[in-house]
Amino acid sequence: MNKRVLALIAVSIATLIYGLNYTIAKEVMPTYVKPFGFILIRVLGATIIFWLVSLFVKSEKIEKGDYSKIFIASIFGVALNMLTFFKGLSLTTPISASVMMVMSPIMVLIFSSIIIKKTIGKQRILGVFIGLIGTILLITYGSSNNSTATNSNFGNFLVFINAASYGLYLVLAKDLVKKYHPITFIKWFYLFGLILVFPFGFHEFSQISWQEMPTNIYWNIGFVVIFTTCITYLFNLYGLSKLKPTTVSVFIYLQPVIATIYALIVGSDSLNIIKIIATIFIFFGVYLVTKQVDKSTK
DSSP: OOHHHHHHHHHHHHHHHHHHHHHHHHHHTTTTSOHHHHHHHHHHHHHHHHHHHHTTSOOOOOOHHHHHHHHHHHIIIIIHHHHHHHHHHHHSOHHHHHHHGGGHHHHHHHHHHHHSOOOOOHHHHHHHHHHHHHHHHHHHHOOOOOTTOSOHHHHHHHHHHHHHHHHHHHHHHHHHHHHSOHHHHHHHHHHHHHHHHHHHHHHHHHTOOGGGOOHHHHHHHHHIIIIIIIIHHHHHHHHHHHSOHHHHHHGGGGHHHHHHHHHHHHTSOOOOHHHHHHHHHHHHHHHHHHTTTGGGOO
């Protein structure tokens, strides 16, 4: 099995985990743990795990100039990305949040054109425009009657910011991931991220009533820390080292399928006509943006 196939498998598994995460994390927030407190748990757990794992990996020196690049990547890949996602998910529904995340490939294209001067053709510009229409539709009219969605419109907007942040992270991290071992990169990536999210999450973390938390919620938190954070980031980093950022981001549009099926099975969300129409716009926009990209992937 060649490295490209392994990379595709790794990214596919990460996508499956992300798809399940929408409902699993939603069951925790905001009833048992508020979003920013949950992020502190997530990032602290991942930082400890990756620094422990690094003890068993050959030490690698990072160039001084690259520390600032890793720090900037952690702003968009950890702090802004996770804070806006969990806050948004706590306000909206799993299906709406997963649909909004499909905007990442479009944001990758936009940031690639700005940062690495990648040319955008007319077809891709049309795709960006159609995708943004779907996004605006979902943010503006995608409110839900679901009792767990306290402010769907603002929640959907925050998840859109998360998608944009994640897209920028994929572009910024590409060269760093190629240069360093994944564990070397990610241990510093999460340490910087921990420093960034600590001021936001400490207050909500201190409010958690651990004794009143049901056993299944502990399992949900463990799933988010170990699988959604550690496993997915490692698998996506491996995929990013072998594939182009746009290819990795394209896997994100499997998330709504997985998230919708799981959410409907467990009864945590429902479909409505606005979600369906917005999804069609966003998926068609992503299709136009990524249609010709796969031909040039390695």
